[in-house]
Amino acid sequence: MIISVVGAGIIGLTAALTLADRGHTVTVHDPAPASGASHHAGGMLAPTAEVVYKQDPLFPLMRASAEWYPDLIALTAKYTDLPTGYRTDGTLVVARDTADKTHLEELRDYQSRHGMEVDKLTVRQARKLEPALSPALAGAVAIGGDHQVQPRLFTRALIDACRSANVTFSPNRIESLDALDGDQVVVANGLGASQLVAGLDLRPVYGDVLHVRVPQHQYPLLTRVVRGFVEDRPVYLIPREDGTLTIGASTREDGRDQPQVQGIHQLMRDAIELVPALEECDFIEATAGARPGTPDDLPYLGRIDDRTVVSTGYFRHGILLAALGARCGAELVEKHTPAIDLSACDPRRHT
Ligand SMILES: Cc1cc2nc3c(=O)[nH]c(=O)nc-3n(C[C@H](O)[C@H](O)[C@H](O)COP(=O)(O)OP(=O)(O)OC[C@H]3O[C@@H](n4cnc5c(N)ncnc54)[C@H](O)[C@@H]3O)c2cc1C
Known part of the structure; x- marks a missing residue:
């Protein structure tokens, strides 16, 4: 499939790498890759310490993503020798x-x-x-189970890995999804996504x-x-x-x-x-x-029409949830059932 990914933060980059590894032809559009939240993040992978009272729907997502993180790091290492700052010291x-x-x-x-x-x-x-x-x-x-990456190193490694996996980078700022080529589009441009998809409530x-x-x-x-x-x-x-x-x-x-x-x-x-x-x-x-x-602190991760998957709104957990976003995002693009129940993340829930 030919796939356009909007946004080269950690969410867009990990989605692009995962899709390219699955054999798709991927272009990532971003005038300033890795310049958003991913540039400033601490990089803690903390499914336990980040627990907030009464946010129960988030817990299984955080736990699954933490479990899948070693696979994401291994996928990155398959295409680049650059460091990610991944550490499991607890x-x-x-x-x-x-x-x-x-x-x-x-x-x-x-x-x-x-x-x-x-x-x-x-x-x-x-x-x-x-x-x-x-x-x-x-x-x-x-x-013991809360780990870390160094986001600036990780995004640099992801850009290098994407290039090795034949992902194309385009410096275009996307103003409308209609202008994009591709069989499938992944909207992963962080806060900017609400300008492209009506009904996303991002702040x-x-x-x-x-x-x-x-x-x-x-x-x-x-x-x-x-x-x-x-x-x-x-x-x-x-x-x-x-x-x-x-x-x-x-x-x-x-x-x-x-x-x-x-x-x-x-x-x-x-x-x-x-x-x-x-x-x-x-x-x-x-x-x-x-x-x-987002209003309920849960991401927007799901399909909104036959051609478009939304993956944004990761709030304070986007570095951790990148493993989930990448894997489930790719499953959604390929129209498979995601590996985990994403009903709480429906991008249309605040429309
Ligand atoms: C201070 C701070 C600390 C944090 N600490 C942690 C932490 O320890 N652990 C954790 O898990 N999370 C943490 N986070 C949260 C995490 O950083 C975010 O959830 C995550 O980076 C979001 O990634 P993203 O790719 O969705 O967005 P971003 O990183 O913001 O990337 C969006 C990209 O889209 C591009 N873009 C925007 N509009 C367009 C357009 N129209 N066309 C093309 N491209 C466009 C931008 O240039 C940007 O590169 C922290 C965040 C902050 C601010």
């Missing part, structure tokens, strides 16, 4: 004070009730795993993110993802193999696309509360990206 979640500890324990009960594996640790045990953690913490849990949910470099004498400051609650505010630190750390992320719907001083200040302060030696790191960059949010 995640610690820590609590700054006793109220945060209560929150952590309630969340752990909720996660356990949904069949997720979360191990309670003493602060001493957590500090044995990560000596840079503050001794003043109130509690900790370990989540930008901004997040500020920081990047620092760990000085040589402290490297590696952390060896796994550390997430935490500080006075009930969430913050995370993601160590990378290149010696940098990503710190994120605020959540705001103020329409401001530049990193905000208040958000950056708060993130930095909270992260230092958890890992005091962060103060000695080199500051590299502050950025802000827009998560493509």
Whole structure:
């Protein structure tokens, strides 16, 4: 089949690679590949730590995508030697004070009730795993199944892999689906999809993110993802193999696309509360990206007509859900029944 994919963020790129690997002729259209949310994301693959109360329809999607991630990484490695930053060292979640500890324990009960594996640790045990953690913490849990990729590396590798798999890149900004060639079209242009498909209710949910470099004498400051609650505010630190750390992320719907001083200040302060030696790191960059949010926080993934599949609205989980989006997106394009029930993701549900 001849297939046009609109958008070269993580969702469009993984869909394109999967479809090309299945023998289709694929063109990806994007004037600025990998410049959207995927450029700013932390890259945590966190089906357990990202659990939010009462979002039950999301859990099986996140779990399935986490299970399929090694296949997506292997598919990428089949076509490129470039690194993806995929790491399976697990995640610690820590609590700054006793109220945060209560929150952590309630969340752990909720996660356990949904069949997720979360191990309670003493602060001493957590500090044995990560000596840079503050001794003043109130509690900790370990989540072995929450992993990470480095999104900027991963999208660069995906572009290279797509080229090796004979995917064509076109620098066109698509203004109308009618203008596209192809037997099938995949609409995967993040927030821009609502301009192409009527009835998609997408909104930008901004997040500020920081990047620092760990000085040589402290490297590696952390060896796994550390997430935490500080006075009930969430913050995370993601160590990378290149010696940098990503710190994120605020959540705001103020329409401001530049990193905000208040958000950056708060993130930095909270992260230092958890890992005091962060103060000695080199500051590299502050950025802000827009998560493509939907009214119910579930993606839009499904067929809307005989020629068009929509795959967007992945909100705060698009890096994790890319494995699901790519596999089920390809199944939808080929008009097969998707490997998992996608009825909660119907792109027409808010029309
Ligand atoms: C601060 C922050 C932290 C995050 N952390 C995580 C995390 O740790 N884990 C996780 O799973 N998720 C995370 N996310 C969410 C994740 O980044 C997104 O859900 C995901 O990147 C969405 O990917 P996408 O390909 O749909 O969209 P995007 O990455 O936004 O890509 C859309 C692409 O479409 C192109 N485009 C737009 N309009 C058109 C058009 N008309 N024609 C052609 N091309 C077009 C754009 O140029 C862009 O390249 C985070 C997001 C943010 C902002």
